[in-house]
Amino acid sequence: MIYRILFCLLVICLNSCNTKNEQCIREDLFFCDNLEQAFENPSCVKVLEVTIHNENDFKNGFSEFENNMDITLNLAFNSDLMFKHLLEKLSAIDSIESLTIFNSFFEDIPNEIGNLKINKLNLYFDKIKKVPISITQLSELQELSIYSDSISLIPKELINLKNITRIKIINLRQDSIPNPIFSLKQLEYLNLGNRITNISDKIYSLKKLKEFVLIDTPFSISEQNFHQKNKKYNKLEILKSKLPDCKFIFKQDLLYYNSK
Numbered sequence: 001m002i003y004r005i006l007f008c009l010l011v012i013c014l015n016s017c018n019t020k021n022e023q024c025i026r027e028d029l030f031f032c033d034n035l036e037q038a039f040e041n042p043s044c045v046k047v048l049e050v051t052i053h054n055e056n057d058f059k060n061g062f063s064e065f066e067n068n069m070d071i072t073l074n075l076a077f078n079s080d081l082m083f084k085h086l087l088e089k090l091s092a093i094d095s096i097e098s099l100t101i102f103n104s105f106f107e108d109i110p111n112e113i114g115n116l117k118i119n120k121l122n123l124y125f126d127k128i129k130k131v132p133i134s135i136t137q138l139s140e141l142q143e144l145s146i147y148s149d150s151i152s153l154i155p156k157e158l159i160n161l162k163n164i165t166r167i168k169i170i171n172l173r174q175d176s177i178p179n180p181i182f183s184l185k186q187l188e189y190l191n192l193g194n195r196i197t198n199i200s201d202k203i204y205s206l207k208k209l210k211e212f213v214l215i216d217t218p219f220s221i222s223e224q225n226f227h228q229k230n231k232k233y234n235k236l237e238i239l240k241s242k243l244p245d246c247k248f249i250f251k252q253d254l255l256y257y258n259s260k
Helices: 002-019 035-040 080-090 111-115 133-137 156-160 179-183 201-205 218-230 235-242
Strands: 047-052 069-075 096-103 118-125 143-151 166-172 189-191 211-213 247-249 256-258
Touching: 035 047, 069 080, 080 111, 111 133, 133 156, 156 179, 179 201, 201 235, 218 235, 235 247
Parallel strands: 047 069, 069 096, 096 118, 118 143, 143 166, 166 189, 189 211, 211 247
Antiparallel strands: 247 256
């Protein structure tokens, strides 16, 4: 009798484990922009791009969705509580490859985002004035992009992002590289907008840096003007000697000065 009970429990467990990995019968939903269809066929969806209007849109949760999805959400609401609940629901996904969020209302992001396991995070938030401290809890984050009308502050907690390799912050209102950046030793790509005037010697600590975008910055304009007059670069010559594997991108067409 006891063996029969154990066998039944094993069958139940196996069925439960396989529920999330049921074979997809709707290959046309690999890319999905319809929430209703996505929730009906969660194992089929690999790329989800939807607009969230209210809590009914995500009341079913995301626990049945596959790992390593690319998710793009347009938040058509301005409720902090609803934003918190949405992030709580998303945490049911064990691993998200890429999360992109569009919003024109919020100035910050709830702490619940720190419970997500994300490789790439893209934020299009018009009103954000600082890099949200909440995202510095994303210990597995590898790539961060923030698009805002104006970013004035990068918190010291950014140093917690030990695995990050790419940072892009458009419209950063600082003329030098913020100190927390220099602690990110895995950084390979850096773009801090077009205000950079000075580059600290601390940049040399970023030994893995491969691309530094300086398009239309006072620094790049000054270097190009100097080159036109003297047929050589000024400060860039020093930079390239210290970071021989880094490309310094000066122009919109992505032509770059190769420091090798």
